[in-house]
Amino acid sequence: MDTAFTPTRSATFGDRLRLEWYLLRLETALQDYPGRRRRQILRELRAELAATAQETGMATALADLGRPGRLAAQYLSELDVPTPRWNDGAVVAALVAFGLPLYFWFGVGIGATEALGVAGSGAAEVSIFGVTLDLVNTPEELSVAWQVHWGWVLGCALVGVVVFLVAARAWRALAR
Amino acid sequence: MTGDTQLLKGVLPMLVLGALRARGESYGYELVTTLRQAGLDGLTTGTLYPVLNRLERDGWVSSRLVASAAGPARKYYTPTDSGAAELARAHGAWLDLADVVVGLLGARADDEPAAR
Numbered sequence: 242m243d244t245a246f247t248p249t250r251s252a253t254f255g256d257r258l259r260l261e262w263y264l265l266r267l268e269t270a271l272q273d274y275p276g277r278r279r280r281q282i283l284r285e286l287r288a289e290l291a292a293t294a295q296e297t298g299m300a301t302a303l304a305d306l307g308r309p310g311r312l313a314a315q316y317l318s319e320l321d322v323p324t325p326r327w328n329d330g331a332v333v334a335a336l337v338a339f340g341l342p343l344y345f346w347f348g349v350g351i352g353a354t355e356a357l358g359v360a361g362s363g364a365a366e367v368s369i370f371g372v373t374l375d376l377v378n379t380p381e382e383l384s385v386a387w388q389v390h391w392g393w394v395l396g397c398a399l400v401g402v403v404v405f406l407v408a409a410r411a412w413r414a415l416a417r
Numbered sequence: 418m419t420g421d422t423q424l425l426k427g428v429l430p431m432l433v434l435g436a437l438r439a440r441g442e443s444y445g446y447e448l449v450t451t452l453r454q455a456g457l458d459g460l461t462t463g464t465l466y467p468v469l470n471r472l473e474r475d476g477w478v479s480s481r482l483v484a485s486a487a488g489p490a491r492k493y494y495t496p497t498d499s500g501a502a503e504l505a506r507a508h509g510a511w512l513d514l515a516d517v518v519v520g521l522l523g524a525r526a527d528d529e530p531a532a533r
Contacts (some may be wrong), residue, residue: 278474282470285470285492286466287489288489288490288491288492289444289445289446289466289491289492291488291489292444292446292485292488292489292490292491293445293446293462295485295488296446297446302446302462305449305461305462305463306461306462306463306466307461307463311463312463312466312467315463315464315466315467316467316470318467319467319468319470319471
């Protein structure tokens with residue numbers, strides 16, 4: 242390795258923190274970039290930014306790179322083939338498979354407890370789509386408890402897999 | 418100059434290879450400065466680094482690490498033989514295209530007197 246003179250501007254703790262925060266956001270945005278090359282990009286960028294910051298200051302060096310998401314998009318666009326976006330797909334599938342049912346049962350629980358209060362007061366146990374809700378609405382206690390069974394979790398996971406596969410097929414068709 | 422990002426994206430690899438050929442060897446930020454001075458005022462490191470990464474992956478530039486006197490090692494790039502051949506090809510294609518454009522549209526529009 243040769244050596245070259247570089248004008249120096251010492252990096253502060255804040256500079257290092259900004260650099261790490263930027264690289265963390267970039268790494269997140271680059272999750273779908275092939276692993277070994279992604280690590281190489283991040284390693285090289287870290288060195289290049291640290292060196293450039295000595296000439297321009299860290300704030301300017303980072304500002305010149307642009308937003309991490311945009312930079313990641315530039316790196317992804319330089320790949321020859323569209324990269325499968327596994328992480329995006331997994332997040333969407335998880336939201337559909339678990340987020341929507343949770344939202345549904347939360348709404349049902351709150352609504353049913355409210356209905357108990359309107360009808361007088363007391364406790365009830367309701368079972369809907371494999372989830373048991375223990376509802377209490379009395380002057381002393383207001384509560385909702387959900388009893389989730391393994392079958393329900395497996396069912397949601399199955400829905401997530403189906404959503405993921407269907408979305409992946411649609412993505413491939415649209416990406417052509 | 419060259420505010421058209423799609424046009425810039427198309428010619429930037431050629432311009433980077435050309436700048437590297439002119440300098441012999443250079444690093445990322447220095448290349449940005451060189452290209453800005455040549456007229457690409459709006460060029461950013463965020464646009465150039467992915468292109469350099471692509472050029473290296475395609476074998477059109479090679480790199481070596483050069484340690485600075487005070488600071489981390491920096492990556493210096495040099496065009497390879499295949500990079501030089503690609504530059505010649507791209508330059509020729511660009512000139513051919515420019516001939517077509519000039520043949521159809523004439524010289525620079527802003528050189529002509531304003532139409533009344």
